[in-house]
Amino acid sequence: MEPRLSICIPMLSCRREFHDRLWLNLQPQIDASGGQVVVFTDEDNGEAKIGAKRQRLLMRARESAAGWTMGIDDDDEIASDAVHRILAALESNPDCIGFRSTRYKDGVPWAECSYSSRHKRESDEPPLPGELVRMSRWPGHLNPIRTSLCPDFHPWNFSEDRAFAIEVRRKIRSEVFLDAPDIYSYYMRNRAARDTEQTHPERWTETHRPKPTRPLSQCY
DSSP states (O other): OOOSEEEEEEEEGGGHHHHHHHHHHHHHHHHTTTTSEEEEEEEESSOSOHHHHHHHHHHHHHHHTOSEEEEOOTTOEEOTTHHHHHHHHGGGOOSEEEEEEEEEETTEEEEEEEEOTTOSSOEEEOOOTTOOEEEEEOOOTTSOEEGGGOOOOOSOSSSHHHHHHHHHHTTOOOEEEEOSSOSEEEEEOOHHHHTTSOOOTTTTTOOOOOOOSSOGGGOO
8 A cells, every 4th residue: 555645854863862752752653544654764964965865855755656745853743643633634635734833942832833825925923922923834844745746855954945835835726724733843942952963064054045057856
């Protein structure tokens, strides 16, 4: 049986504690899917740029013939029922699944984010006293998206996910939106917390946006 959903996770070896946290929640959901979900990982010590790793994972997802593809960043978490809810939503055969997410800064809830193709624009609404920032984002590498619609990732260290979101949004014609509760927790850590990680040497310094001189499929 061909899988319905592929989950792509780029990993850094130095983030083992985050991997353990993620797998503790994710593995039981994969086991319970009855073969409907396949997980691909690409782990290194920072040798490859993140865009190149995302592209390698996407190519494996395409080879698997999974109908939909989503990503999880290796230092984030998903809800204990996320896979079940996603598979149920795929029954209506949408191009994309939108969802809500909580973003954390150094472990503290900071923003509520809605990922949806229905947003006319992306925005951040300043919070009222006692509330979180409200963010609107277009679907991107974290959303379950029909694999045939997924564009290639640029081999960049910054904004490879942003370029992906801009391009794929133009192709999406249908969406199922998973409202509360959240299915994804997005963790943002300060620069000092990341300084101990072994990442690509240009991960936090690369500012240019190179345009490949050859087809993206030949850049990896």
